[in-house]
Amino acid sequence: MSATRSGRRRKSSSTLPRRLLHGLAVAGAVAAPAVQAADKVDDSATEVSFDRSMLPGAGQGTTDLSRFERGNMVLPGLYRLDVFLNGNWVGRGDVRFAAPTPEASAQPCMDATLLAQIGWAERKWPADIQARLADPKACVAIDELVPGASASFDQPNLRLDVSVPQALLGGHARGYVSPEHWDRGVNAALLNYDINDYRSHSGGVTQNALFASLNAGLNLGDWHLRHDSTFLRQTGAGPTRQHWQNVDTYVRRDLSSLRAQITLGDAYTGGDLFDSVSIRGAQLATDDRMLPDSLRGYAPVVRGVAETNARVTIRQNGIVLYxxxxxxxxxxxxxxxxxxxxGDLDVTVTEADGRIRTFAVPYASVPQLLRPGISRFAVVAGELHDTAIHSHPAIAQGTLQRGFTNLWTGYVGAVALDGYAAVELGSAFNTRMGAWAVDLTEARTRIPGQGSDQGQSLRVSFSKILPATNTSLSIATYRYSTSGYLGLRDALTARDLARGYSQRLDPNLPGFTVPGSVLTPAQQAALQGASDNFRLYTNRLDRQRSRFDLSLSQPLGTRGGSLYVTGSAIDYWNRRGTDVQFQAGYNNHFGRLNYSLSVARTRSVFGQKSTQAFLSFTLPLGSGIHAPTLGGNYTHESDGHALAQATLNGTLGEDNALSYGVTASHDNGSGTGGGSDNAGSVYVGYRSPIAQFNASAGGGSGYSQASLAVSGTVVAHPGGVTFGLPAGDTIGLVQAEHGQGARVLNSPGTQVDRHGYALVPYLNPYQSNVVQLDPKGLPLDIGLDATSMQTAPHAGAVVMLKFPTSYGRTVILKLRRSDGAPLPFGADVLDEQDRPVGVIGQGGRALARLNHPGGRLKVRWTSDSASPMQCGFAYRLTPVEHREARAIETLDTECVMETAPGKAL
Incomplete structure (x- = not known):
């Protein structure tokens, strides 16, 4: 029996009790659309009994209801299911179900494939169990293999849940999905686009700027081609200017055995140890997304010894984590x-006899820390092709990070290119005093015309949570560099300037304005090409001597709100003074009013300093789902400039598809050389199933502006072309034949289109993603055989999610026997293949789902004397166009007695 046919037969059987209730519902001649049930099937076959005296006529003329007393029966067959182990998806496959007796519900049979999915492929079983596993006719239940294990079948969602005691599981971490179940997707071409047209009018001049950001891709097998580019066109102020810029172009594929990806072409390097730059060449680097969620980032391994079957509880700051x-x-x-x-982990071991032992495990983290046994590496070779750097030297780089124990992670890296080389060596530690990372970088830079500089940079990082006050010192970093040290980007910039390339600070570039008072005459001469001044200017590049960064947060109780501080202090070898930048703030709420206060000190790229104070609040104006929110903010700067704004925004429509906002502001003009200004703007956004549309308009004293924007995704695949909302790099395609109108619950606003496809915009690569369809909105003649599916895609894949659908007309049958008597309550309505299509309710009425426009049906029941009875009738439905909106059709006909199986009339 095929998986599809088995699933459909199983559905018909499992829904008999619900159809019995449908029969009761239509007894009052109320015709209503069928509702697709998606509740979990209880396979425990709970014993119940029906009191016939509660039925009309004291149950006279009622067929045998004992079959309903065994709960939801599962028919034997082959089912294609999503398999879960202790709630975690482990793969999809065909599972055979067999019944120990004809009257019993079928149970899942374990085989080599299913055992491999739950991590038991290598286990050694007793000889008799191995023989039964090898016998295609035998059925080995899960509890025969593992005491205390169980399997539960969820038919509407085509899901098998296997439950196994945690202590008996294999070595896989929570959330683990085997690479053999990663879905590489289908061959497809895709385009993510974001287009914005901005128009402004000020001082009698109208300007227009058209900006487009494009991300194109082509997936062929395991290889993914990607191209990112931007386009800018400006008109109105001077000559028309337009610029097309290629950001990167590369091909990439996964190397699952190495937990890594290989990238060929123009792409950016990772920034774990050295500055990230764009290269044209080859990169091989690990991808932490290939790890289960439970192994990403740092957390210590908790080890101990249990004397019995013990319960282990792990808490952090009083909260149970595991x-x-x-x-x-x-x-x-x-x-x-x-x-x-x-925050330190408190571990409690509760033995079976009631004894309790506790101990603590230090837990503090910095970004450099890795779990024991986890590694990261990257190998890069190619040519520098960074938009911010003019030269294109050959470059080679390698980095390696490794978690050795709970307490120690080591890392090392090296980078070399023409005129620059650097080596970094470091370690990170998890201690009871907090997490530490210490590394030393040695760098040598050769600047044309100036010889070579060599120096070292020492960095120390620290983080700690203080449980007594719940203070979170997220990270504090101190770096000290000698006068000859330059980082990778600083070195490349210095070499560019020494060669006469000044594109990063070129005042002649479109849109770049440098106040004359900012640069010294020597610096201006250097930028204009006076070669005698190159040495002077490059010598005056800021060379950091030391830097201290701090991030601190402090909650003030359940009602006291929270404080935070972030900041940095930098001093230099070649100039006096210390640059201090910081931001401090306070957040809290009063009822539904949320407010925040903050102060910030900043320094611009030209050395200008500013202190800014900021106050903001938000207040929902109602409790309904579409209640608008009132917001406001006030900003005051040290030069006297002040800005006050008030906003009102909200959403409307199903799935909040329509968003809007209104803003009014007052600018006092101080510090800008202008007078005060009142301004206002409006914003409207609409999220359609195929794209996101935004529009805005506003104006103030002497100016006005308007903009239109659209963003979305287009995917060409074997089934056609599908349009959707803006998407990430990893995309799902729902395929539900004739399922136009069904909504994708994972993506608000996304619906199955008229071709039977829907784009799921954001999937998490290498881990289980649940994609669900809501049948609401489906045509009356289309049913979903499953409402959810699982997938674990490769990064960048376009995966096809095929939701099986079935066609059927929903019909109310009004049936009577030749003598005018109604048919017995609970009798089965069968099609020509003896498949159940409905159940007789009160007054001989049934709600049936018919897969053909015409044919013959029969009604079968057991008389009070236990004799089989049957009658039949022909039907012909009114022809309708597919997907045409219509009411449920009613058929009123006579059911003619026939010879029942096992009895001659």
Whole structure:
């Protein structure tokens, strides 16, 4: 039996009790559209009994209802299911169901494929069990293999849940999906686009700017081609200027065995140890997304010893993070989800006899820390092609990070190119005093015409959560550099300037304005090409001597709000003074009013300093789902400039598809050389199933502006072309034949189009994604055989999610026997292949779903004397166009007695 036919037969059987209720509902001649049930099937076959005396006529003329007393029966067959282990998806495959007796519900049979999915492929079973596993006719239940294990079948969602005691699981971490179940997707071409047209009028001059950001791709097998580019066209102020810029172009594929990706072409390097730059060449680098969620980031391994089947509970700051049952002997828990920058773990071991032991595990983290046994590496070779750097030297770079123990992570890296080389060596530590990272970088830079500089940079990072006050010192970093040290980007910039390339600070470039008072005459001469001044200017590049960064947050109780501080202090070798930049703020709420206060000090690229104070609030104007929100903010700067704004925004429509906003502002003009200004603007956005549309307009004293924007995704695939909302790099395509109108619950506003496809814009690569369809909005003649599916795509894949659908007309049958008597309550309505299509309710009425426009149906029941009875009738439905909106059709006909199976009339 095929998986599809088995699933459909199973659906008909499992919905008999619900159809019985439908029969009761239509007894009052109320015709209503059928509702697709999606509740979980209870396969425990709970015993119930029906009291016939509660039925009309004290149950006289009622067929045998004992079959409903065994709960939802599962028919034997082959089902294609999503398999979950302790709630985590582990793959999809065909699962065979067999019944121990004809009257019993079928149960899932374990085989080699299913055992491999749940991580038991290598286990050694007793000889008799191995023989039964090898016998295609035998059925080995899960509890025969593992005491205490169970399997539950969720038919509407085509899902098999396997439950196994945690202590008996294999070594896979939570959320693990085997690479063999990663879906590489289909061959497809895709385009993400964002287009914005901005028009402004000021001082009698109208200007227009058209900007487009494009991300194009082509997937062929395991290889993914990507191209990112931008286009800018400006008109109105002077001659028309337009510029097309290629950001990157590369091909990439996964190397699952290495947990890495290989990239060929123009792409950016990682920034783990050195500055990120764009190169044209080859890169091989690990991708942490290939790890389960529970192994990403840093969290320590919790080790201990249990004397019995014990319960292990792990808490952090009083909150339970993890709890499991372990077998007697040593245990190791290494799949804790990371929790920010940590906080010591309190571990409680509760033995079976009631004894309790506790101990603590230090947990503090800095970005450099990795879990024990986890590695990151990157190897880069090619030619520098960075838009900010004029020269294109050959470059080679390698980095390696490795978590050795709970307490220690080591890392090393090297980069070399023409005129620059650097080596970094460091370690990170998890201690009871907090997390530390210390590294030393040695760099040598050769600047044309100035010889070589060599120096070192020492960096120390620290983070800690203080449980007593719940203070989070997220990260504090101190870096000290000698006078000859230059980082990668600073070195490349210095070499560019020394050669006469000044594109980064070229006042002649379109749109670049440098106040004359900012640069010294020598610097201006250098930028204009006076070669004698190159040495002077490059010598005056800011060379950092030391830098200190701090990020601190402090909650003030349940009602006291929270404080935060972030800042940096930098001093230099070649100029006096210390640059201090910081931001400090306070957040809290009063009822539904949320407010925040902050102050910030900044320094521009030209050395100008400014202090800014900021106050903001938001207040919902109502409690309904579409209640608007009132917001306001006030900004005051140290030069006297002040700006006050008030906003009103909200959403409307189904799935909040329509968004709007209104803003009014007052600018006092101080510090800008102008007078005060009142301004206002409006914004409207609409999220359609095929694209996002935005529009805005506004104006003030002497100026006005308007803009239109559209963004979305287009995917060409084997089934055609599908349009959708803006998407990430990894995309899902729902395929539901004739399912136009069904909504994708994972993506508000997304619906299946008239071709039967819908684009799911954001999927998480290498991990399980649940994609759900809501049948609301489907044509009456289309049903979903499953409402959810699982997928674990490769990064960049376009995966096809095929939701099986079935066609059927929903019909109310009004049936009577030849003598005018109604048919017995609970009798089955069968099609020509003896498949159930409905159940007789009160007054001989049934709600049936018919897959053909005409044919013959029969009604079968058991008389009070246990004799089989049957009658039949022909039907012909009114022809209708597919997907035409219509009411449920009613057929009023006579059911003629026939010879029932096993009895001659």
């Amino acid at each position: 709890e499991t049952t372990v077998a007697p002997g040593p245990f190791s828990i290494g799949d804790l989800y990371p929790t920010g920058y940590g």
